[in-house]
Amino acid sequence: MSRPSADPGAELARELAAVLRGEVRFGAAERTVYGHDASNYRHLPLGVVKPADLDDVRTALALCRRYRVPVVARGAGTSIGGQAIGPGAVVLDFRRHLGSVLEIDPQARTARVQPGTVLDDLQRAAKPYGLRFGPDPSTHSRCTIGGMIGNDSCGSHSLAWGRTADNVERLELLLADGTELTVGGRLTAAERAALRELPGPLGQLHTRLQEFTDRNLAVIRQGMPRLPRRTSGYPLDALLPEHGHHLARALTGTEGTCALLLGATVRLVEDPPVRALVVAGYPDEGAAADAVPALLPYGPLTAEGMAADLIAALLAAGPRPPALDRLPAGECWLFLEAGGTTALEAYQAARRLADAVRRERSATVALVTDPVEQRQLWAVREAGAGIVTRLPGGGEAWPGWEDSAVPPERLGDYLRDLRALLRRHGLRGVPYGHFGDGCVHLRIDFPLDEPHGVLVFREFLEQAADLAVSYGGSLSGEHGDGQARAELLPRMYPTEVIGLFGEFKRIWDPENLLNPGALVDPRPLDADLRFVTAPRRPLPLALPYERDGGSLVKAVHRCVGVAKCVDPTTGVMCPSYMATSEERHSTRGRARLLAEMLRGLTADSGRRTGEAIPDGWRSAEVREALDLCLSCKGCASDCPVHVDMATYKTEFLYQHYRHRPRPLAHYSMGWLPLWLRAVALAPGAANTLVRSPAGALLKRLGGIDRRRVLPVFPPETFTRWYRRHRAAHPAPVDARPVLLWPDTFSNHLQPDVLRSAVEVLEHLGFDPRLPDGPVCCGLTWYSTGQLGTARRVLRRSLGTLAAAGLPADTPVIGLDPSCTATLREDLPRLLGADGRPLSERTRTFAEFIDELAPDAPLPRIRREAVTQTHCHQHSVLGSAADRRVEARLGLQNRVLDSGCCGLAGNFGFERGHFEVSEAIAERILLPEVRAAGPDTVLLADGFSCRTQIAQLADGRRALHLAELIARELRTAARPTD
Structure with missing residues (x-):
């Protein structure tokens, strides 16, 4: 054993950097952005490793074991309970380099994936075979399979296809002591005996696990509630004989506390090629929940509940989506999806559901078969995770009691009692969720910025836990426990079961190196909150932040970590992340850095030593992260909570360079x-x-x-x-x-x-x-x-x-x-x-x-066109009018989903930005422009977009809409021979 140095973090970082092929980041910026997930908690890690391959994972774990440094595995960092962060730990980011779909086996209907595989990537790989992975949480565009296995994720279709645990076949694991093994499948008595006879650590591990199970059969059977959405605690009942001694499922939902995932084989299901949606309206959420048990026998793929206060929050956050016009009358709606192999089959299944809904006299119903309208309606429901972080009145709402679950037949009464509990505490929230499974999502306006706020937080959570347990429910029905709920597990499970959780953890990880404090011996639920009191010193600011009461702190806290900004597949947000794949260059990463900087600025001077960014407005880390922000304003429109990083960047630059020399570009292009x-x-x-x-x-x-x-x-x-x-x-x-x-x-x-x-x-x-x-x-x-x-x-x-x-x-x-x-x-x-x-x-x-000029005669331009929409038009102005004018012109126009062109005013001209600017343009815009035929009109109203195309697209020239119309008018006015 090597001798510890005076600074073990620096020594460990040096050793890791010397032997790993992937990135090793122990700087303040990386520690800050990886010190948060989507929870209320803040834990600064010792450092971050982005392994290039599985050998890097093995080596990093071995070095951390030598230095006695805990390890936390991380996917997209969207965990709501605090599972993806750990104080003083080394965070392993699997998303960057270990995200491949390795194999699709259409005959066996399985897929083998790496832990960092994004769910949507798996869905795209399985789609040509008519298959899909069943669980589909709302973060499907960025969440990873490893994270879903860690938290036993579910999603809206769990009613038909179950939780992640129901869809795991085999797990390839690395234990803290370096042991590797693959587990999975139902085990016969002969297979169990063979596992005990394996040589060395593997045989010892299986022997301890089997002795543990056999010794505690009665306690496990009696102490584990039976309901479709139980993701609290360790799923020890998967070890029971009647469940096949299924080790892979017993480890699903253990939040990275038992083993590191190296790979997984998951089950795929048939994806109905056609779907229809029944939207049922009810007078309130209790009535909607009461109606669910009678509808389940008709086999809906989903039974999602959404009340009017979620719609109010949506409308308060932005313009009214046209999809809301399709909602039938009511104050709460169920989304009941039906599927089929043909349009007629899907329609008939949906019609049977709709007829069943109509039997309830207080219900209204709409049947939607158009796929575009269905997607628009589902987008409203999926946006809920971000929308409800702001209540309709503008107040902040926080996780904590995020996804409790009760038996579906008792959901109506539970919701009524939960509303009453909120009223007793003077709290507000917007419940919605998976009513068919009895699972309720709820963010609450805990007064965490007031001196008594933490006491309110604790008291409510304790009483809410008791309420859910009284209905035979689970503290968590989807996102696991983490620090948010692990302390409450003794209210749900008997003492004997809590003891078994600890014993199970020690069998796998006796030295407690893997995500310690997440489930066993948990940290207090009201410790380590990333915001606890209002700023003690008001900040003099240059901009008003009118939507956030004049507070930049509140504005930055809009970011709750749902991570839509790290979805690289669509939209304007966030172009620099799409080019670099670096967390600190995402909207979320920049918001975390600004929040850390503001902790020091607004706190008493004595607290500054505990901050990772202690230099305030002079911070080099924040400046570096914001340097690659293009101020495209994409986050202001595309982020579910409308984080406005372009405005925050302007404020920072003003404060950072106040009374100081500026970069040369600020004097040349700024003036x-x-x-x-x-x-x-x-x-x-x-x-x-x-x-x-x-x-x-x-x-x-x-x-x-x-x-x-x-x-x-x-x-x-x-x-x-x-x-x-x-x-x-x-x-x-x-x-x-x-x-x-x-x-x-x-x-x-x-x-x-x-x-x-x-x-x-x-x-x-x-x-x-x-x-x-x-x-x-x-x-x-x-x-x-x-x-x-x-x-x-x-x-x-x-x-x-x-x-x-x-x-x-x-x-x-x-x-x-x-x-x-x-x-x-x-x-x-x-x-x-x-x-x-x-x-x-x-x-x-x-x-x-x-x-x-709605009736003014415009020339007819019957040509094909490709349009690059300026990012500020997308984010601030909108382009619906452009589409209507183009229709009047007769243009056959295709609007690129390319986001920012990459030039962004002065950004792409500034020294040090060219590579990123070019990479952004090459993502979609430039290939599309080069592929356009010579007679295709290129439209770009933005000066920056036209300049980027002219300089990087082999001499192609784009026109402003005004230029195109004027050119046609001139052509029409020319005398003919």
Whole structure:
């Protein structure tokens, strides 16, 4: 045994880095982001290892055993009970490199997977065979099979296909002492005897397990409740003879406390090719729950419950989803899904369900067969995990009593009593969940930011545990126990069973190295909370955080770890994570770093020594993580709880560089509107300069990547052209005036976009006007945290608009989505009420045509088109109007699900960002652009998107919608031979 050093963490990190092929991260940033999961708890690990292969796992465990350092296995980190974090542990992140589907056996209907395999990846691999993995939690796009096995995950279809434990065939395991074995399958007496005869540690292990089981048959049979959703405690009843002595199932749900998972073979089920959805409405959730037992004999694939307060929370969080119009009348709804091999078969099964619902006189019903409408309705239900972290009134709601379960036939009475318990404590929550299995999800507005909040938290959880047990239920029906509920297990199980849990753990892990404190000898449920009291020192902030009571702390705590930002398959969020796969470059990772930084800023000075990020606004770790944030605003729209990292980044940059020198790019591109105004005085000379050898020096001095091509400055700005144009072509006296916003990018770099907008507007009978002087939205200053300058620029612009003398309701049309989004969203944030009039009358080009010229004749453009939607348009403005205008044009348009283009204003030009910028573009956008036919129109309203395409897509050029329409008008106006 080696001699411990003065700093065992540093010594262990050095040894790990020397022998592992994967990443070894023991720095403050990595410890912070891996110190949280989706629970209420915070445990800073000693370090993080991302093993490249199974040999790395074996080596890392051996070194940790030598140093007596605990090990915690982690998948997507979405555990709600605190199972994926551990104080002073080494966290093994299996998701990064050990996530492959190794084999699909369609005859046996099994799949062999690595522990870090994401569930959706397994589903995609199984789909060609008409198969799927049955359990499907709402985090299916990022949760891993290893994590599902650790927590015995379920999902909405467990009614038909069971829990993870019901679908595990074999587990390949690594024990803390280095022993490896594979367990699984039902064992005969002869097979059990053979296992006892194995040589060495394996035989000893099986002998102890069999003696343990045989000695305690009566206690296990009598002490384990029988209900479909029991995931609390160790599932020792899987060891019983009547259950086949199934070791794999006995280890499913043990939360990584007994062994590390190296691989798994899981059972697959037939996936009905066609589905239909019955939505049943009831006057309240109790009535809905009472109706479930009578509906179960009809064999629904799901019986999910969702009450009106979840809909209220959804509406408070964002715009109304059209899918809500399909809900029948009621205050609580059951989602009853039926499947079949044909559309008729699925419809008939759904109709039988619907007829059964109609027998209840208080019920209403809708039968939905359209797959798109079904997906939209299910999206509302799946978003619940994120939506209900904010109650309809805006208050915060926390896990703790997240997924209790009772026998389904007693669920109605349990829900009524649970509501009464909430009222007695003055608490609120939004129950929903798997009513067919008797499982209820519930987040509660525990007053954890008040001095007495922890006492309320503990008292409620103790009484709620007693309530669930009184109904013959389980503390957990899906997400396991962890620190949140393990302390409460003696209220559910007799003392003898609690003792067996400890003995079972010691058989597998006698040195207590694997996730200690998670189930056996648990940490207190009210210890280690990541937020316990309100900030003791209010922070002077530059931005208002109006949705969070002016508190950046509350804003950052919006992130609850559901990890939609680490789903790499769709949407705008989070482009830098999609390119790097680094947790600290996800929205969740950045929120965790900011939260850790704020712990020190808002606490008494004596607490700062316990923080991983003690430097406050000067933190290099936070700056580095935010450096790769593109400020795309994707999280503000795509995150279920609307974490707005672009705004938090602006605040941080403002505070971080206050009274300090800034990066060169903040002076070059942050002040770009001023420099372009100077260039406009002599554009020819400027072009000569940037194309000369001096251009490379200019890039270096401006903090611009050498691989970026500086733009060609047009000989004339748009505003100069406009003055000539208006002098030669006065507007008709009866034309309605509209104000065109001459944004910096279009005015100085691509004036054809604004010229085209003028042509189209004049063709439609409008009088496009310009402000009387220079205006700017201030975006370049805002995005670089130069908020004082941004406010001055915006105030000056408002004054210029006021001097134009146009009526106060004159529409303002923005051509560039980033500038338009700044006027729409950030202007009121910076100037308050002074900015709202302009914000409210600002429209995109498509919105203006759609709203104010709905019947105007537009040219017919019967061509194929591919559209890259600017990320700010996706996140702030929306693009429904664009789709309607394109339909009027006759375009056969395909909108790419590519997210941010990767340029993002100044981001892609800054030195050090080129590789990430290019990787983001190469994910979907550039391959799609290159594959588009030569006659396919490329549409991109964003200046950044058009620039990225022009510089990286082999010379292809994208058009603004205004350019496309104007070009068609010119073609139609040309005389024919």
